[in-house]
Amino acid sequence: ELKVEQNPLFLSMQEGKNYTIYCNYSTTSDRLYWYRQDPGKSLESLFVLLSNGAVKQEGRLMASLDTKARLSTLHITAAVHDLSATYFCAVGGLANGNQFYFGTGTSLTVIP
Amino acid sequence: EPEVTQTPSHQVTQMGQEVILRCVPISNHLYFYWYRQILGQKVEFLVSFYNNEISEKSEIFDDQFSVERPDGSNFTLKIRSTKLEDSAMYFCASSEYPGSGYTFGSGTRLTVV
Numbered sequence: 001e002l003k004v005e006q007n008p009l010f011l012s013m014q015e016g017k018n019y020t021i022y023c024n025y026s027t028t029s030d031r032l033y034w035y036r037q038d039p040g041k042s043l044e045s046l047f048v049l050l051s052n053g054a055v056k057q058e059g060r061l062m063a064s065l066d067t068k069a070r071l072s073t074l075h076i077t078a079a080v081h082d083l084s085a086t087y088f089c090a091v092g093g094l095a096n097g098n099q100f101y102f103g104t105g106t107s108l109t110v111i112p
Numbered sequence: 113e114p115e116v117t118q119t120p121s122h123q124v125t126q127m128g129q130e131v132i133l134r135c136v137p138i139s140n141h142l143y144f145y146w147y148r149q150i151l152g153q154k155v156e157f158l159v160s161f162y163n164n165e166i167s168e169k170s171e172i173f174d175d176q177f178s179v180e181r182p183d184g185s186n187f188t189l190k191i192r193s194t195k196l197e198d199s200a201m202y203f204c205a206s207s208e209y210p211g212s213g214y215t216f217g218s219g220t221r222l223t224v225v
Contacts, residue, residue, distance in 0.1 A: 033213060043216040098210045099168055102155040
């Protein structure tokens with residue numbers, strides 16, 4: 001079974017600071033997804049990364065994918081309180097039977 | 113923006129009872145999924161469904177679980193005899209084609225007492 005690990009599991013950071021969340025996965029995959037989840041809410045799609053070297057940015061969040069290292073990163077720039085949430089990476093695609101394997105999640109708290 | 117609709121948002125049931133969770137996927141999507149998330153834990157795959165049959169299921173999806181697409185719009189998850197450990201948030205998702213991004217529903221919180 002494909003394993004997906006995220007670190008850190010918990011992240012507390014001050015507003016204005018930068019930080020990176022890491023997502024490692026165990027076997028080859030077609031694509032990598034990042035989701036955001038607010039407490040008690042559903043999963044909101046943030047990024048879909050489809051190829052080695054892919055980089056996508058939306059606001060203060062930037063995601064990248066290195067398929068050779070089986071690593072994706074989610075970089076937070078100049079964090080604001082509204083970014084407080086749990087962030088999940090998920091690995092999926094045809095090579096994995098079309099199901100998604102989710103990481104353990106990173107609970108981010110941005111302190112004003 | 114099209115969305116996946118789930119009902120009910122919260123269901124409380126007694127252990128041993130049957131529950132049916134309902135989902136209306138996005139209309140032009142052909143692939144449907146159920147995932148669950150036990151409180152504070154990661155999201156786990158249950159089952160995928162395409163062309164009116166299960167295409168893949170996980171070890172969690174045992175004989176107590178079943179899925180159905182009873183008409184052209186609904187996609188249901190039935191748990192025949194609920195256990196305490198079935199308490200979780202259940203998410204329905206749909207996708208247009210294999211490997212495309214999912215759209216998740218808002219979830220049904222199932223509490224078994």
